[in-house]
Structures are given as C-alpha cells and as structure tokens.
Amino acid sequence: MPTPHGDHGLAFAMSEVRVLRRALLLAMKSECPRRPGDPEPADYWLLDQAIAEADAERHRLRAFHLAELEHQRGALPGSAATYLSGLEHAVSAYGYTPTAEDLAALRALADHPCGDREQHRREHLLTRCADLAEQAMERRLAAKAREREDSPAPLDLLVPVQVTFTVDDAPAVRPEPGP
Numbered sequence: 110m111p112t113p114h115g116d117h118g119l120a121f122a123m124s125e126v127r128v129l130r131r132a133l134l135l136a137m138k139s140e141c142p143r144r145p146g147d148p149e150p151a152d153y154w155l156l157d158q159a160i161a162e163a164d165a166e167r168h169r170l171r172a173f174h175l176a177e178l179e180h181q182r183g184a185l186p187g188s189a190a191t192y193l194s195g196l197e198h199a200v201s202a203y204g205y206t207p208t209a210e211d212l213a214a215l216r217a218l219a220d221h222p223c224g225d226r227e228q229h230r231r232e233h234l235l236t237r238c239a240d241l242a243e244q245a246m247e248r249r250l251a252a253k254a255r256e257r258e259d260s261p262a263p264l265d266l267l268v269p270v271q272v273t274f275t276v277d278d279a280p281a282v283r284p285e286p287g288p
Contacts, residue, residue, distance in 0.1 A: 133157045171203050206245045207238035
C-alpha cells in the first residue's frame with residue numbers, strides 16, 4: 110500500500126528507528142521533573158508500541174513481497190514483466206540480495222527476444238543483481254576470513270602430549286618355586 114514515503118513502510122530508516130526507540134525508552138525512564146503539558150511516560154510507551162507495530166508490518170510486507178517474487182520466478186517466462194518489476198522493487202526498497210536462482214532467471218530472460226528498451230532493462234537489472242550478489246559474497250568471505258583470524262588454528266586446540274615408547278628387553282623374571 111503506497112504511503113507518502115513509498116510503499117516500503119516507515120518514513121525512517123531502520124537505524125533511525127532504533128535510535129528513536131532508544132530515545133523513547135530513555136524518556137520513559139527519565140526522572141527529570143516534567144512541566145505541565147509534557148507527554149506522560151505512557152504516551153512514550155504508546156508511541157513506542159506504534160513504531161514496533163509499524164516495523165512488524167514492514168517485515169510482514171517484505172516477507173509477502175519476497176514470497177510473491179519467488180512465486181513469479183517459478184512462473185517464468187510468462188510472468189517476466191511482473192517478476193522483473195518485483196525484483197527491481199525488492200532490490201531497491203528492501204535491500205534484497207539476489208540469489209543464484211534470480212541470476213539464472215535473469216540470464217534466461219535476457220536471452221529471450223524482446224524490444225530494445227526491454228532488453229536494455231533486463232541487461233541492466235542482470236548487471237546490477239550480479240554486482241549485488243558478488244558484493245554479498247565478498248562480504249561473507251571477508252567475514253569468514255576475520256572469523257578465522259580471530260579463532261585459534263585447529264592445531265592450537267590440541268593439547269600437546271608427549272608419548273614415549275619403552276621396550277622391555279629384560280627377560281621376564283619368574284619367582285622360583287619353593288621347597
């Protein structure tokens with residue numbers, strides 16, 4: 110549902126929402142003297158609840174759009190126009206990282222004959238999605254490398270144990286039977 114701030118939800122970015130919610134929490138717990146006409150702590154709490162509800166709705170809407178995108182991808186090539194606009198929306202509005210299935214679908218759509226303008230749109234979206242997927246992979250690999258640097262090497266986890274082997278070359282001594 111379109112809003113003055115687009116159809117992706119809140120007027121604030123997620124980082125701004127977190128800051129706003131922390132500020133509301135501090136205002137609720139504040140022991141500063143209030144002047145007449147200042148909002149009551151319950152008003153801050155209600156505002157926080159409204160922000161939380163809007164945020165939850167944004168997550169539900171995102172989940173719905175991504176499920177719809179998957180559905181449209183399964184109906185290709187017949188749903189090409191809907192799929193492409195849904196993918197463009199998911200990438201720009203939700204920061205969606207295209208999957209391998211998305212890239213394969215875009216490559217297949219780029220190979221289908223269509224008008225020059227549509228062909229350019231498909232190739233541009235394919236390039237953009239491939240770049241986003243590559244950047245996401247580089248971030249994951251960098252995170253793995255940092256994780257490996259921070260964790261001890263597998264051999265460092267072993268407790269050093271000194272093993273020595275002895276060979277008993279002495280003949281076995283048996284007690285002699287008594288008289």
